[in-house]
Structures are given as structure tokens and as C-alpha cells.
Amino acid sequence: MSSLVECRNVTKCYSNGRPAVYNLNLTLEKGHIIGLLGPNGSGKTTLIKMINGLLKPTNGEVLVNGILPGPETKARISYLPERTYLEAQRTVKDIVDFFGDFYEDFRKDRAYAMLDALHIEPTARLKNLSKGTKEKVQLILVMSRDAELYILDEPIAGVDPAARDYILRTIIANFNPAATLLICTHLISDIESILDEVVFIRDGQITLQTSVENIREQQGKSVDQYFREVFAC
Amino acid sequence: MAWNLDNDRPIYAQIVERIQLQIVSGIYKPGDKLPSVRELAAVAGVNPNTMQKAFGELERSGLIITQRTSGRIVTENEHMITEIKKELAKEHVERFLEKMRELGFEKKEIMALLESDK
Numbered sequence: 001m002s003s004l005v006e007c008r009n010v011t012k013c014y015s016n017g018r019p020a021v022y023n024l025n026l027t028l029e030k031g032h033i034i035g036l037l038g039p040n041g042s043g044k045t046t047l048i049k050m051i052n053g054l055l056k057p058t059n060g061e062v063l064v065n066g067i068l069p070g071p072e073t074k075a076r077i078s079y080l081p082e083r084t085y086l087e088a089q090r091t092v093k094d095i096v097d098f099f100g101d102f103y104e105d106f107r108k109d110r111a112y113a114m115l116d117a118l119h120i121e122p123t124a125r126l127k128n129l130s131k132g133t134k135e136k137v138q139l140i141l142v143m144s145r146d147a148e149l150y151i152l153d154e155p156i157a158g159v160d161p162a163a164r165d166y167i168l169r170t171i172i173a174n175f176n177p178a179a180t181l182l183i184c185t186h187l188i189s190d191i192e193s194i195l196d197e198v199v200f201i202r203d204g205q206i207t208l209q210t211s212v213e214n215i216r217e218q219q220g221k222s223v224d225q226y227f228r229e230v231f232a233c
Numbered sequence: 234m235a236w237n238l239d240n241d242r243p244i245y246a247q248i249v250e251r252i253q254l255q256i257v258s259g260i261y262k263p264g265d266k267l268p269s270v271r272e273l274a275a276v277a278g279v280n281p282n283t284m285q286k287a288f289g290e291l292e293r294s295g296l297i298i299t300q301r302t303s304g305r306i307v308t309e310n311e312h313m314i315t316e317i318k319k320e321l322a323k324e325h326v327e328r329f330l331e332k333m334r335e336l337g338f339e340k341k342e343i344m345a346l347l348e349s350d351k
Contacts, residue, residue: 193280
């Protein structure tokens with residue numbers, strides 16, 4: 001079986017000197033929930049944007065399902081960016097309809113079930129929702145697609161712990177065993193129980209890719225503890 | 234999350250222990266059907282692959298059995314369940330004795346303490 005994402009000698013330079021990602025190699029298989037972990041400025045978001053086709057590598061290549069990122073791969077990737085791109089004037093229902101029109105794999109019933117469970121009114125306008133509720137709406141939209149690859153950039157940072165639990169449970173319950181979920185976050189201890197693999201990134205390079213159970217078994221530590229040790233300042 | 238698992242020990246091993254305990258204590262009875270991997274993963278708040286691995290381990294030990302048509306059930310071999318119960322009890326006793334020895338108690342004193350606790 002071929003891998004889902006393949007990065008080969010990928011380098012990305014912005015105009016200001018030091019590359020954000022340098023000669024990076026990474027393979028992500030199908031059917032895993034993977035944590036992409038690294039300190040600030042380590043290249044996480046740059047890497048994610050290249051997988052999404054929002055940035056082009058300066059050198060090397062990124063392949064998704066064996067092809068270069070483009071309309072075909074974007075139809076199969078559900079991406080939660082760091083920052084919102086939704087219009088604040090619109091209602092939740094408007095946006096659900098918009099997603100339903102835009103993505104073939106969008107499941108409206110799933111979106112409404114999750115909105116209901118988190119007590120979010122479909123008639124509410126985005127601008128009138130709290131920061132955390134807005135984040136919940138975005139995450140619900142992203143998880144309501146039947147994608148092959150979900151990429152979540154800091155998905156739970158602004159969400160209260162109870163809703164975090166619900167969201168994580170929802171992710172597991174809806175998770176298609178053939179799909180892959182890449183979660184980029186600093187809140188490691190909150191999510192590590194749902195991960196099966198972690199990728200550590202530092203200075204634009206992958207420093208570790210392993211199963212989380214390996215870390216627990218070999219280091220006798222949680223992923224969170226291990227991360228703090230590896231990236232100690 | 235729901236199952237209060239420690240993140241510094243392999244999670245599948247903790248799930249195995251937990252389900253074992255639920256079986257020997259009779260929460261799941263011999264022949265009972267177990268929830269699906271996905272259901273239980275969502276309840277426990279763990280990765281489905283981890284839950285799968287725990288189930289694999291329990292199947293290897295014979296404590297749970299996969300049936301082609303009706304999912305997984307608890308073994309009906311009550312002798313096996315009793316044996317596992319004894320084993321777990323032995324582990325607990327050993328751990329207890331070790332702690333007591335650390336505290337400086339001799340076997341006789343420990344016995345006397347246990348008697349007086351009745």
C-alpha cells in the first residue's frame with residue numbers, strides 16, 4: 001500500500017535568509033492519528049501549508065496519494081488553519097450550507113449533530129460567538145467531511161476542557177480507519193491519548209518519528225514529558 | 234479523560250488490565266458481548282489502533298474470543314477466569330508484602346495486623 005503523504009528532500013525558503021523547512025523527509029501512512037510537535041518557529045505550519053498546496057517547496061517535492069498537491073488532493077484533504085477565514089457576518093447555518101455546496105464529501109447531518117451536542121445555535125452569526133465557540137464551529141466543519149487526510153493546526157487551543165473532551169471523542173467516533181489525521185498542537189497532554197504516532201520537528205527538520213506507545217515503553221514517560229525534555233530551553 | 238489512563242505507561246497495557254479486571258470482577262460475565270473497538274475507544278478517549286492492540290492481547294490470552302458473526306465475547310471458560318483472578322490476587326499480595334517489608338514489618342507482624350483487622 002502506498003503512503004498518503006510523502007515529503008522528499010523538501011526545502012522552503014522565505015525571502016529572509018534561513019529556510020523554514022530544510023531538506024525534510026517524511027512519510028505519513030494511512031489510518032493513523034499523528035501529532036506534529038515542535039517548538040514555535042520549527043516549521044510546522046510551513047510544512048502543513050506545503051502538504052495543503054498553499055505553499056510550494058523551494059526544493060524537493062511533496063506528494064499526496066502519489067500526486068503533487070492541486071485540486072484533486074485538496075478535495076481529499078480537510079484542513080483547519082490556524083486562523084479563521086470565515087465571514088463574521090454570516091450565520092452558522094449559512095456556513096454549513098456553503099461547506100455543503102463546496103465540498104462533495106461534506107456531511108451536513110454530522111455537522112448539525114455536533115452543533116447540537118455543543119449547544120451552538122445554527123441561526124447565530126459568527127461575529128456574535130465567543131472565540132472558543134467560533135473555534136468549535138470551525139472544527140465541526142472540518143470534521144464533518146469524509147476526507148482522507150485531516151490536518152488540524154492548533155485545533156483546541158481556545159476551547160474549554162469539557163468541550164475538548166467532547167471534540168476528541170467525536171474525532172475518534174467519526175474517524176474513518178482508512179483516513180489519517182495530522183494534529184499540530186502545543187497541548188500535548190490533552191491529545192496524546194488519541195495519538196498513535198508523533199513526529200518531532202525542529203529547525204525545519206524531522207528529528208523523531210515514532211509510535212507514542214514506544215515512547216511510553218522505552219522512556220517510561222508521557223509524550224508531553226518527553227517533549228519537554230527533548231526541547232528543553 | 235473518561236478512563237483516567239496514565240500517559241507515562243503504554244496505554245494498551247492499561248486497557249488490558251482494566252478489561253481483565255472488569256471480567257474477573259463480573260462486570261462482564263462469561264459469554265457477554267463486548268462493545269466494538271470504535272465504541273470502546275471513544276468511551277475511553279484513546280486511539281482506535283491502541284484499543285485494537287489491547288483487544289489483540291486479550292484474544293491471545295484467550296480471555297476474549299472473536300466470533301465471525303457477532304463480534305467479541307468474553308470466554309465461557311470459567312476456569313480460565315478464576316485462574317486469572319488468582320494471578321491478579323497474587324500480584325496484589327506480593328506488592329502489599331513488599332511495601333510492608335519496606336516499612337520494616339516481619340511476616341509474623343503482618344499476619345497479626347491482618348488478623349486484628351477483622
